[in-house]
Amino acid sequence: xxxxxxxxxxxxxxxxxxxxxxxxxxxxxxxxxxxxxxxxxxxxxxxxxxxxxxxxxxxxxxxxxxxxxxxxxxxxxxxxxxxxxxxxxxxxxxxxxxxxxxxxxxxxxxxxxxxxxxxxxxxxxxxxxxxxxxxxxxxxxxxxxxxxxxxxxxxxxxxxxxxxxxxxxxxxxxxxxxxxxxxxxxxxxxxxxxxxxxxxxxxxxxxxxxxxxxxxxxxxxxxxxxxxxxxxxxxxxxxxxxxxxxxxxxxxxxxxxxxxxxxxxxxxxxxxxxxxxxxxxxxxxxxxxxxxxxxxxxxxxxxxxxxxxxxxxxxxxxxxxxxxxxxxxxxxxxxxxxxxxxxxxxxxxxxxxxxxxxxxxxxxxxxxxxxxxxxxxxxxxxxxxxxxxxxx
Amino acid sequence: xxxxxxxxxxxxxxxxxxxxxxxxxxxxxxxxxxxxxxxxxxxxxxxxxxxxxxxxxxxxxxxxxxxxxxxxxxxxxxxxxxxxxxxxxxxxxxxxxxxxxxxxxxxxxxxxxxxxxxxxxxxxxxxxxxxxxxxxxxxxxxxxxxxxxxxxxxxxxxxxxxxxxxxxxxxxxxxxxxxxxxxxxxxxxxxxxxxxxxxxxxxxxxxxxxxxxxxxxxxxxxxxxxxxxxxxxxxxxxxxxxxxxxxxxxxxxxxxxxxxxxxxxxxxxxxxxxxxxxxxxxxxxxxxxxxxxxxxxxxxxxxxx
Numbered sequence: 170x171x172x173x174x175x176x177x178x179x180x181x182x183x184x185x186x187x188x189x190x191x192x193x194x195x196x197x198x199x200x201x202x203x204x205x206x207x208x209x210x211x212x213x214x215x216x217x218x219x220x221x222x223x224x225x226x227x228x229x230x231x232x233x234x235x236x237x238x239x240x241x242x243x244x245x246x247x248x249x250x251x252x253x254x255x256x257x258x259x260x261x262x263x264x265x266x267x268x269x270x271x272x273x274x275x276x277x278x279x280x281x282x283x284x285x286x287x288x289x290x291x292x293x294x295x296x297x298x299x300x301x302x303x304x305x306x307x308x309x310x311x312x313x314x315x316x317x318x319x320x321x322x323x324x325x326x327x328x329x330x331x332x333x334x335x336x337x338x339x340x341x342x343x344x345x346x347x348x349x350x351x352x353x354x355x356x357x358x359x360x361x362x363x364x365x366x367x368x369x370x371x372x373x374x375x376x377x378x379x380x381x382x383x384x385x386x387x388x389x390x391x392x393x394x395x396x397x398x399x400x401x402x403x404x405x406x407x408x409x410x411x412x413x414x415x416x417x418x419x420x421x422x423x424x425x426x427x428x429x430x431x432x433x434x435x436x437x438x439x440x441x442x443x444x445x446x447x448x449x450x451x452x453x454x455x456x457x458x459x460x461x462x463x464x465x466x467x468x469x470x471x472x473x474x475x476x477x478x479x480x481x482x483x484x485x486x487x488x489x490x491x492x493x494x495x496x497x498x499x500x501x502x503x504x505x506x507x508x509x510x511x512x513x514x515x516x517x518x519x520x521x522x523x524x525x526x527x528x529x530x531x532x533x534x535x536x537x538x539x540x541x542x543x544x545x546x547x548x549x550x551x552x553x554x555x556x557x558x559x560x561x
Numbered sequence: 562x563x564x565x566x567x568x569x570x571x572x573x574x575x576x577x578x579x580x581x582x583x584x585x586x587x588x589x590x591x592x593x594x595x596x597x598x599x600x601x602x603x604x605x606x607x608x609x610x611x612x613x614x615x616x617x618x619x620x621x622x623x624x625x626x627x628x629x630x631x632x633x634x635x636x637x638x639x640x641x642x643x644x645x646x647x648x649x650x651x652x653x654x655x656x657x658x659x660x661x662x663x664x665x666x667x668x669x670x671x672x673x674x675x676x677x678x679x680x681x682x683x684x685x686x687x688x689x690x691x692x693x694x695x696x697x698x699x700x701x702x703x704x705x706x707x708x709x710x711x712x713x714x715x716x717x718x719x720x721x722x723x724x725x726x727x728x729x730x731x732x733x734x735x736x737x738x739x740x741x742x743x744x745x746x747x748x749x750x751x752x753x754x755x756x757x758x759x760x761x762x763x764x765x766x767x768x769x770x771x772x773x774x775x776x777x778x779x780x781x782x783x784x785x786x787x788x789x790x791x792x793x794x795x796x797x798x799x800x801x802x803x804x805x806x807x808x809x810x811x812x813x814x815x816x817x818x819x820x821x822x823x824x825x826x827x828x829x830x831x832x833x834x835x836x837x838x839x840x841x842x843x844x845x846x847x848x849x850x851x852x853x854x855x856x857x858x859x860x861x862x863x864x865x866x
Contacts, residue, residue: 172689174773182771193694196840285771287762287837293599359763363836449796511837512772 170194175509178207180511182285189499189515193354196507201500208502216486221247221455223484228473231488234277238272238466239488240319242473245400247540249465250460250477257402259323262442263403266318267464268432268439272343273302274467275402275425278519279350282289282422285516286363290455291350298346301339308332323449332480334441337490340433343483354422362420369503371416378498381491383428383519386412387420394465395557406438425519455479468492575651577644584647584794589602591797591829592758598833602731609794616787624780631685636781636788638677643792646671647799654725654817660727664801665713668726668803672758675792676702679767679777680838682789686780696778697840698767704847705757705764708750711855715747717805718862730810742866746858750851752824755800756831757843758830759793764843801825 177188186207192200212231216224228239241263248255276299283291303313310316310326318324327337375388393410395403411427413420430509451516457479464471469491476485495518502510508540570576588609596603615845624628646668653660676698683695715723720732738744755763768776778789801824811817838846 173690174693181774193693196693234766283836287769287771289595289762290833290837291836293601357836360837362842363839393640421665507839507841509766509772510767515643524650530688 171199176512176515177204182516184522187496187520191503191508191511193508196509198503198506198508198511201503203496203500213486213488217483218302220481221313221483224483225320226317228488229317231490233314233465234274235270235468235471235490236315237266237466238471239317239473239490240462240470241267241401242462242464242466243486244319244321245462245464246460246473246475247455247462247477247483248464249459250458250475251321251452251455252324254450255323256447256450257389258327259448260438261511262324262326262328262403262407262448263319264403265328265436265439266306266316267401268435269302271306271467272429273299273306273434274301274519275429278467279422280444281454282418282513282516285513286360288360291353295350297433298343298350301342305336305339308335313419321455322452323447324451326371326441327448331443333412336440337437340436343431347426347463351423351426354419354426362418364422365417366415367418367510368517368529369417370498371501374413374414374501375498378501379494380469380498380518381494382466383424384495385497386410387424388416389414392470394463394470398463400462400464401434401500402439403440405442406435406440408435414550419511427455436448456480466491469495491520493499570721571648575655576648579651580644580647580798582789584791584798585613587796587797587825588790590825591832594826594829595833599783609712612786614793616782616790617784619783620785621785622780623862624688626687627780628685628687631681632780633785634683635678636679636785636792637674637678638797640788641790641797642678643670643799645771646675647802650726650806651805653850654730654802654810657727657730664726665717665724665729668736669713672796672800673702673706674794676758678792679789682781682785683777685778688780690773691777691779693773694767694769695777697769697773698777700840700844701757701766704844705754705851708847708851709754709854711852711859712747712750712754713807715743715858716854718859719743723861726806730806733808733810737809743837743858743861743862744808746854748804748860749860750855751804751807751830751846752827753851755804757847758800759796759828761832763826763831763838765837766840766843768808768839769837771794786831792862796823797828803826 172193174193175188176182176191188204188207190202191198192202214228214273215227219227225243228243229236229530231239246534247253249400275297279294280292280299283289285294306316307313309328309332310318317328354364370378370384370388372389375385375390378386378388381392389412391410391412394400396410408431410425412429413423455477457477459474459476462473462475471491472487472489474485474487475483480485498518499515503514506514570774574580581790586606586609589604589606592608593603593606621633649664649668649671653664680695680698683691683698697821716729716738719738720729723732739748750753760768768778770776773779778786781789796852801821805820805823807813809820
């Protein structure tokens with residue numbers, strides 16, 4: 170007997186609106202239908218109406234977790250279009266920020282993954298150890314999230330000399346915590362029983378779906394924008410790309426945990442190698458042209474395309490977030506496993522719906538709605554609500 | 562025994578009022594200890610009572626397509642069975658000589674009726690997620706009943722084949738059954754079975770909120786939800802006491818409390834240091850690991866160990 174188990178649009182599994190229709194026979198998932206598009210906010214539409222300085226803040230608000238990756242990719246795209254040379258020190262500071270963000274994002278995922286398998290102690294502990302990273306952010310940039318760190322031509326805040334020992338101390342603490350979690354996960358037979366051979370995404374399928382980031386690297390696809398297309402200061406530092414072949418949830422967890430250790434390594438080298446000097450170049454004007462910016466966000470490659478107008482705003486700004494590629498792979502990875510495994514697999518790609526959804530065409534069987542249609546609908550609804558409440 | 566004493570025993574101590582008040586207090590302890598393990602602050606001691614009051618004041622929503630009688634009757638069934646089994650366990654702990662032949666079987670039945678109430682309520686709500694939860698609860702019930710009965714059998718054989726809780730308690734006047742190989746096996750088996758009966762991690766499969774929201778209790782609200790929660794709270798109070806009665810009786814009230822909290826702590830620690838199992842893994846655990854393990858205990862007790 171086939172039944173539909175809905176995960177979403179509002180479900181305790183994930184805090185964001187999404188809809189996975191699990192078609193199950195008993196406990197086994199035989200088909201998965203993915204519906205996204207509940208979270209559209211029109212960033213690509215807003216972007217050409219703003220100045221470059223404002224857009225850096227706008228794209229930061231695409232996602233609360235990747236709030237360094239999107240601005241980084243955007244400013245790189247504009248710098249690419251305008252051929253701006255960024256000072257060395259700014260590149261290092263960008264790298265440090267980017268890696269700190271990766272650690273805090275991976276810890277966040279680890280906690281959530283623990284929560285999804287019902288292990289609330291891991292959840293709380295992982296988030297406790299994530300807190301010092303946010304403290305570093307607060308110390309350096311003034312904000313725990315939405316750091317407002319990247320600007321075209323450099324960075325906004327410098328890392329002061331007296332802050333470096335504090336950061337190194339916190340890194341030591343985080344490194345210990347990462348090792349503790351790694352060992353705890355690899356030693357616990359019950360956790361292994363839940364994670365191993367669950368939601369396997371083979372290498373060929375991973376390539377077919379075009380998955381990126383830790384999801385791809387856990388399936389044995391050796392890609393990493395930080396190495397393949399070096400941005401910031403990644404080519405000046407020694408570090409490894411973590412790749413596992415198995416493709417199951419355990420491999421995804423391992424990739425993320427070992428990546429945290431690599432990130433710590435990168436930050437330490439950056440703090441040591443960082444040259445003195447300016448942190449930004451003055452940008453006078455941005456000529457007409459086009460540019461792309463790629464950055465390895467915690468979830469995979471973030472891609473920003475910017476066509477500049479020669480004035481103070483772009484003509485077109487296209488964004489592709491990693492979760493957009495990764496979520497689709499669930500349609501393969503969940504099938505054949507039980508509901509419990511499917512819920513875990515859905516979460517294992519670390520999906521981020523607010524990253525994914527800036528698509529302004531809603532595709533139905535028959536009609537396709539454009540941005541204006543949706544906007545009109547939204548206005549109508551607002552009017553309706555206004556009328557309703559004015560009457561009362 | 563006059564009728565007033567019977568009513569007192571049934572409604573005040575060790576019956577309804579005692580079970581409800583102390584059961585809710587235990588849920589507070591459970592939440593507080595879990596919170597401290599997870600580096601959180603945890604609720605104040607009166608939180609479960611406030612939660613209960615709040616639920617009493619809320620509207621009871623009955624799903625349109627549900628079977629209304631069954632949907633509203635199921636929580637009452639669970640709650641009453643929990644109260645009756647709890648009352649019996651504590652009553653026989655207080656007055657072992659007053660137990661009657663076959664009372665363990667009665668307790669066993671009433672303890673089984675608690676999850677049956679959950680299954681009935683969930684199935685009658687016609688929610689697919691609740692249905693999934695009911696299915697899981699049923700499989701879990703089938704899984705843990707077998708080791709449960711074998712573990713009970715160990716105590717019964719040790720007490721000389723008497724199916725009377727009072728006789729079992731009195732047979733341990735000199736030496737508790739726990740201090741033997743078969744007793745130890747029974748103790749471990751019962752710990753796992755009780756974890757599943759309470760619906761705690763790693764066996765909270767029927768309520769797995771991240772997979773099927775709240776599963777069995779998804780459609781419940783207001784008083785009926787409060788009754789389900791109370792049934793679980795009463796189980797939390799009575800199951801460790803049953804374990805104490807079967808294997809580890811206490812001479813004084815003080816040693817009873819210490820033993821009770823030792824078992825309670827084991828349950829809470831197990832809850833906080835394990836992830837949830839899948840339903841097939843849980844079934845395999847109960848049938849192919851705990852089942853043979855408890856049968857080994859029965860063999861040991863028959864050969865006098």
